[in-house]
Amino acid sequence: MMRTDGHLLDNRQPEAGQRFDALAALFDPTTFRHMERFGIGSGWRCWEVGAGGMSVVSWLAKRVGPTGRVFATDLDTSWAPLAVRPPIQLRVHDVGVDEPPAEGFDLVHARLVLAHVPDRERALRTMTRALRPGGRLLVEDADPTLQPLACPDERGPEQQLANRVRHAMRSLLAEQGAELSYGRRLPRLLREAGLRQVEADACFPLTSPACGALEAATVGQVRDQLVTAGLATDQDIDQHLANVAAGGMDLATAPLISAWGRKV
Incomplete structure (x- = not known):
């Protein structure tokens, strides 16, 4: 079934664990680098919004120790x-x-969450309000409109098919209410929420085994919706997944925008 909350990817589907593992491999180093800059340590109280595969939660728990707390x-x-x-x-x-x-x-912290939340403004206000004075908010979201292609180097039919499938998935997300350009707005939104010392950067994996794993798991989760909507055929999807498994394409993800700020 299609989700009605703007998120097509149900955590209960078999491919969810594969997606979580791939996302952790791709983006955990970036997330942890930012958190380490904040000086996270023993006794900290943290809230992980959209816990996903628990890789970030587990890392936070080790850093805050027995005197801290991770919601x-x-x-x-x-x-x-x-x-x-x-x-x-x-x-x-x-x-x-x-x-x-x-x-x-x-x-x-929230990663790859808010772009799929119908009331994103309220969610951001809630997260900001939950901070203590001096506390840090780190929001990370993709921006598929900045780089919409699965294969930026479109050199043959395999890459062309991959890009058609990626375009179809973006259409599904937009129909479900996801904000596909949310990532670029994050620095301004954090400032408008009253945060100070706002900064941002981007992570843009161009090719890696984790990119292929993420592509295969994501397409597997939404193939029924793609076919039902007439955006792709079963033959298209089978061929694309076979091309991904062959490992000959340089598959990219959408840029992940990380923005952070401090509560006054």
Whole structure:
């Protein structure tokens, strides 16, 4: 079924774990680099919005230690490990609707979440309000309109097919209400939310095994929607997935924009 909240990728689908692993391989180093710059350490209180595959949550838990706390929230937590121990607290939560799980956080982080939240403005206000004075907000979101191609080096039929499939997936996301140019707006939105010392940068993987793994898992999750919408045929998708598995294409992701600021 298509999601009605702007997010096509259900965490309960079999490919979700593969997507989580690929996203961690691609973007965890960037996320952790920013968090380390903030000086995260023992005793910090952190809120991870959209806990995903738990790689960021686990890293935060190690950094804050037994005296800290990591609130991990998501719309659906059925995918999470059964044994979640302190300092991690896992909760079902809709950041665009619900009040924050607590307040006084030293760090609030969301990666690849807000562009899919219908009420993004409220979500950002909620996250900002949850910070203590001096606390840091780090928001990371893709911007597919900055670089819309799966294969920027479109040199043959395999790359052309990959780009057609990527365009079809972007059409599905837009129809579901996702904001495909949200990443570039983040620095301004953080300033408008009252944060200071706002900075931003971008991560743009051009090719890696994780890019191929992410492509295969993502296309696998949305193939039914693509076919139902008439945006691709089963034959198109089978051929594209075979091309990805062959490993001969330089597959890219959309740029991930990271923006951060401090609450006064």
